[in-house]
Amino acid sequence: MTATPTSKDASDARSGQRKRRVGANPERLALFFVLPALALVTIFRIVPLIWGLGYSFTDYNGIAEPNFIGLANYAELARDPAFLDSLVNMLILIATLPIWIALPLVLAILIHQGVPGGKLFRAVYFFPAVLSSVIVGAIFNVLLRYDGSFNAMLKALGFSAVDWLGNSSTALFSLIAVQLWATFGMSLLIFLAGLSTVPSDMLEAAKLDGAKLLQTWWYIVIPSLKPIIEFAAVVTTIGMLTSMFGLIYVLTAGGPGTSTTLPEFLIWLEQGKMNRPGYASAISMVLFLMMAGLAAIQIRIMSKNANLS
Amino acid sequence: MSAVAPRERRILWVIAIPMALLALSAVYPVFFALNAALKSRKEFVLNRFGLASSPTFDNFVQAWTRSRLSDYFVNSVTVTVGAVLLLIIVASLAGYALAVLRFRGSKLVFTIILVSLMIPVQVVLVPFYRTMIALDLVNSRIGLILAYTAFFLPFSVYLMTAFYARLPRELYEAAQIDGASLLQVWWHIMLPMGKPALITLGILNTLYCWNDVLISLLVLQDNRTLMVGIAALRGEYTTNVPLLAAGIVLAAAPIVIIYVVFQRQIVSGIAVGAVKG
Known part of the structure; x- marks a missing residue:
């Protein structure tokens, strides 16, 4: 899910309404209406979160009764090369964030400025984002593997072939590039929505002052988009932590070695292939802490923006 | 500009x-x-x-028959349609209760549902799977429908709550004074009134359910969904690219058609999530 809404809107909108008494016992009925939603979220997400925290302190292997082993799983994480590799891979991925923001931002501004064919570009750029990561991964696997089509094209053009997915120095960057290709349209839409709220009289005023195109971008458009850029940065980072599984699963399976393994994929490997659900739960908790940190940042950004407006 | x-x-x-x-x-x-x-x-x-x-x-033809994609296709259609209908009903009921009826603790309930966004399936992978086993929902399409609903629900509840909160009160106040039961008000007024938002939710959730791989990989192990089937096909037919490509096209076709037809709703739905509705 891309969007992470705040409770602000709903409470804003509700503030104008008085509570009303309708029917015999409306409060109980209202609670009854919200019960299915609350029950599903509680049973499948909130209770498992607490349960998983418990598992993370055990040696649970999926078969025998789990034994309490304290913080041993967490201590092992600190010296597990596979986990440390997955963290490094994650940091490399996050370090590319400026590209994930700048590319769609520049494209959005250009479309907003009225590049010929802008509407078509918007629709086409977003197209890969509606495809499943399995579809994207399967196609790019055919294109990028050593005997694949991309290398066939390179050879036809006189370049030498590169093992894009099989070489540990290029596999991670191939994975990142494919995911960027598949999802930049999402941020583009977010930026376009933000651009439509930039007051046009400010731009007109700047133009009358003789500001050049790039100057209006840098001094007016981008600063007024700052809250949206921050929002997109947080949403993109959340996506980097939690929506890469499908692509990794189909494109590289985490390899070669651990070179494209991210924490979310390692959780899958440890709980399944490695039969160590207790240990996998400890990685899950680390991932949860990162998510909670990002959510805290997001809430801060959004409440700051709410104060501004 | x-x-x-x-x-x-x-x-x-x-x-x-x-x-x-x-x-x-x-x-x-x-x-x-x-x-x-x-x-x-x-x-x-x-x-x-x-x-x-x-x-x-x-x-x-070969992908559809010999590689069992037809079975997987039926599975994907079943769970996607089931989950999307359930999401629409559950989110609309919750939005009505949270935005219009309100009750002591409704703000807390709203917060709990939104906070669950911080708990993606990877974070609860092991206990979620254990829960499915305990409830006897592994290899059950109903199990997958419930799981999809639980994991894609927060955004839907948020959107319906915000949408219903903006409706003019006159629309449903009259019916409530007339003594219609709340369930009737929901069915005859809130559901039809919520149509624009529900259509957006329906389309976005169709994409999420159809495209999912991780949740269905855990829940349906004998009886695959299409995306899990394609991932397996990718592993089995590394040399027969045209067959794999045919599977890919069959799996992507419904989404491509939906995107071409509902492009406007999808684009505005994404924007709604980004810059508050």
Whole structure:
């Protein structure tokens, strides 16, 4: 899910309404209406979160009764090369964030400025984002593997072939590039929505002052988009932590070695292939802490923006 | 930004060229898959990039029948339709209760549902799977429908709550004074009134459910969904690219059609999530 809404809107909108008494016992009925939603979220997400925290302190292997082993799983994480590799891979991925923001931002501004064919570009750029990561991964696997089509094209053009997915120095960057290709349209839409709220009289005023195109971008458009850029940065980072599984699963399976393994994929490997659900739960908790940190940042950004407006 | 100087207009035309190339790159991989799916295996080896010289549907037939994609297709349609309907009903009921009826603790309930966004399936992978086993929902399509609803629900509840909170009260107040029961008000007024938001939710959730791989990988182990089937096909047929490509095209076709038909709703739905509705 891309969007992470705040409770602000709903409470804003509700503030104008008085509570009303309708029917015999409306409060109980209202609670009854919200019960299915609350029950599903509680049973499948909130209770498992607490349960998983418990598992993370055990040696649970999926078969025998789990034994309490304290913080041993967490201590092992600190010296597990596979986990440390997955963290490094994650940091490399996050370090590319400026590209994930700048590319769609520049494209959005250009479309907003009225590049010929802008509407078509918007629709086409977003197209890969509606495809499943399995579809994207399967196609790019055919294109990028050593005997694949991309290398066939390179050879036809006189370049030498590169093992894009099989070489540990290029596999991670191939994975990142494919995911960027598949999802930049999402941020583009977010930026376009933000651009439509930039007051046009400010731009007109700047133009009358003789500001050049790039100057209006840098001094007016981008600063007024700052809250949206921050929002997109947080949403993109959340996506980097939690929506890469499908692509990794189909494109590289985490390899070669651990070179494209991210924490979310390692959780899958440890709980399944490695039969160590207790240990996998400890990685899950680390991932949860990162998510909670990002959510805290997001809430801060959004409440700051709410104060501004 | 309407009035652009002539010189700047010319610059924009020049910039449109690399942008058009990028647009081509966005559609080329799917075109490549479609083109490959229409070739025989031999033709693909001899001529990867050229247009299929004598298009054949053999790969589609083979993928559909021999690789069991037809079964997987039915599975995916069943769970997607089931989950989307359930999401619409549950989110609309919750939105009505949270935005219109309100009760002591409704703000807390709203917060709990939104906070669960911080708990993606990876974070609860092991206990979620244990829960499915305990409830006897592994290998059950109903189990997958419930799981999809639980994991895609927060955004839907948020959107319906915000949407219903903005409706003019006169629309439903009259009915409530008339003594119609709340359930009737929901069915006869809130559900029809919520149509624009519910359509957006329906489309976005269709994409999420159809495209999912991780949750269905855990829940349906004997009886696959289409995406899990394609991932397996990718592993089995590394040398038969046209057959794999045919599977890819079959799996992507419904989404491509939905995108072409409902492009406006999808684009505005994403924007709603970004810049508050």
